[in-house]
Amino acid sequence: HKDLLGLADLSPEEIEHILEQAEAMREVLEREIKKVPALRGRVVVNLFYEPSTRTRFSFELAAKYLSAETVSVAAATASVVKGEGLLDTARTVEALGADVVVLRHPSAGAAAFLARHVKAAVINAGDGMHEHPTQALLDLFTVKRHKGRIKGLTVTIVGDILHSRVARSNIWGFSKLGARVRVCGPATLIPPGLEELGVEVYYQLEEALEGADVVYVLRLQRERFSEQTFLPGPEEYARLYGLNRERLRLAQPDALVMHPGPMNRGLEIAAEVAELDRAVIEEQVTNGVAVRMACLYLLMRRGEA
Ligand code: CP
Numbered sequence: 001h002k003d004l005l006g007l008a009d010l011s012p013e014e015i016e017h018i019l020e021q022a023e024a025m026r027e028v029l030e031r032e033i034k035k036v037p038a039l040r041g042r043v044v045v046n047l048f049y050e051p052s053t054r055t056r057f058s059f060e061l062a063a064k065y066l067s068a069e070t071v072s073v074a075a076a077t078a079s080v081v082k083g084e085g086l087l088d089t090a091r092t093v094e095a096l097g098a099d100v101v102v103l104r105h106p107s108a109g110a111a112a113f114l115a116r117h118v119k120a121a122v123i124n125a126g127d128g129m130h131e132h133p134t135q136a137l138l139d140l141f142t143v144k145r146h147k148g149r150i151k152g153l154t155v156t157i158v159g160d161i162l163h164s165r166v167a168r169s170n171i172w173g174f175s176k177l178g179a180r181v182r183v184c185g186p187a188t189l190i191p192p193g194l195e196e197l198g199v200e201v202y203y204q205l206e207e208a209l210e211g212a213d214v215v216y217v218l219r220l221q222r223e224r225f226s227e228q229t230f231l232p233g234p235e236e237y238a239r240l241y242g243l244n245r246e247r248l249r250l251a252q253p254d255a256l257v258m259h260p261g262p263m264n265r266g267l268e269i270a271a272e273v274a275e276l277d278r279a280v281i282e283e284q285v286t287n288g289v290a291v292r293m294a295c296l297y298l299l300m301r302r303g304e305a
Contacts, residue, residue: 006131007172021294039068045098049075062292136169151178159218184208209250
């Protein structure tokens, strides 16, 4: 592949290959001197049309550890505010020498559109409600490190599934690697058609948690709600769908608790649950650097012996 647009496009073998490469990158990160010359002279541009802390920062670090040059462009401060469109901005970035464009954009399909029009490799860092492939890859990587496998695990994804590109990428990733995927949330936040992908849909959190090996809590994405979306108020949401200690007891005793961040503590997840040893939320962030190094490396070195 020239680009990394979504996990829907990757085979199980390709996903496994990225995870193996990420393991090698993690070993590099454990060294005292983390920098390797693998991508010296290459240019990675982060083009972000939506806010980000984790993804942008970890792509910057990943590029730096591989010795690539890296530049970050936040759309709010770029010529985008003067009306420059995505394609013109990306062509400008390419004219300045970008080998990789890492794009975050509010519209589904933006990364695929860009990939068709520029020679640079495009990595989707989140496109609207569609996909966030590097997030799912770092989640798979984190689970595999703890559980030793993905196949046969029961993964319960809780909350705002409708607006979540993280959920969509994780559904592809975990399903392709042989996990059993459940989703749970208010009916208005569950998109149609998930059963056709083999996903089990629940509306009662207690039922969805029963025996789960991984509990993946999503942020309520209020910024994406339309006036048509009915949603319980915050207290009611926390009462019905908040992950608290009592509910977590229904899952396996060693069930991992995950969240892509940023968290609304006390809403979708109780503060004390987020602090448990088996809540691996910060480790997800750390693993994001190794996984993004692997993605940059594999895209840049493709075709080489
Ligand atoms: N998980 C995630 O994408 O976080 P950011 O929005 O901070 O990049």
